[in-house]
Amino acid sequence: MDILSGPARVMLVSDLDHTM
Structure with missing residues (x-):
């Protein structure tokens, strides 16, 4: 799985950074 x-x-x- 190299998608992530x-x-x-x-x-x-x-x-996630923007959510924080």
Whole structure:
């Protein structure tokens, strides 16, 4: 599973960062 290891993970992290 390399889906969360790519740009998708960056987008998720960015989303979480914005939520905080």
